[in-house]
Amino acid sequence: MLSGFEPLFLSHTRSHLEQSLAYVDRLVHYMWASVILVSYYMRVGRVMEAHNTISAIVCLAVGAGIHGSIRTDEQREQPAEGLLALSPADAVENLERVNLWYALVLCETSIGLSTGLPSSVPADVCGLLVSVEHVLSFTLILSSIVPP
Numbered sequence: 001m002l003s004g005f006e007p008l009f010l011s012h013t014r015s016h017l018e019q020s021l022a023y024v025d026r027l028v029h030y031m032w033a034s035v036i037l038v039s040y041y042m043r044v045g046r047v048m049e050a051h052n053t054i055s056a057i058v059c060l061a062v063g064a065g066i067h068g069s070i071r072t073d074e075q076r077e078q079p080a081e082g083l084l085a086l087s088p089a090d091a092v093e094n095l096e097r098v099n100l101w102y103a104l105v106l107c108e109t110s111i112g113l114s115t116g117l118p119s120s121v122p123a124d125v126c127g128l129l130v131s132v133e134h135v136l137s138f139t140l141i142l143s144s145i146v147p148p
Contacts, residue, residue, distance in 0.1 A: 013037060027064050028093075028100060031057050035103050038111075047115055054108045055120035061104055062122065066097050 017037070020030045034057045041050035061067060088094040105121050112119045 010040075027060070028066070028097060031061055031064075031066070031100055031104065035100075035107055038107055042111065047111070051111050051115065051117050054104065054111060058104050058108050058120045061101060066101050066104075 013033075014037075017030060017033055020026055020033070034053060038050045038054045038057075041047070041053065088097060108119060108121055111117065
């Protein structure tokens with residue numbers, strides 16, 4: 001019933017994502033919305049669009065310093081210059097960024113493992129090793145959320 005409106009919803013989603021990025025005031029929300037859009041692309045079989053989108057968002061996250069949220073307290077005290085995103089206001093915002101970074105890495109890695117496409121997550125930047133078990137569990141969770 002709603003499948004006829006799918007192009008309209010997708011068009012509005014892309015339009016609002018572009019607007020959000022133009023204002024650069026809610027980069028974290030923009031990245032979360034992009035993760036959802038990538039999940040949609042994978043669900044409907046648009047693998048290359050999913051890979052291109054998640055790769056761009058991972059690069060944006062690195063440029064914004066989202067990957068730095070997983071650093072230790074001593075590392076976090078060192079000021080980071082030239083980052084796009086504002087520093088987190090409190091521990092909740094920092095935790096949201098940590099969760100975003102892991103969602104980006106797991107989503108990008110699961111796409112890469114399932115398609116054989118190269119990863120855009122820089123190994124020297126992320127400072128974490130995502131195991132195959134984590135990716136498989138993420139894929140199972142994603143498949144249980146989105147019906148076949």
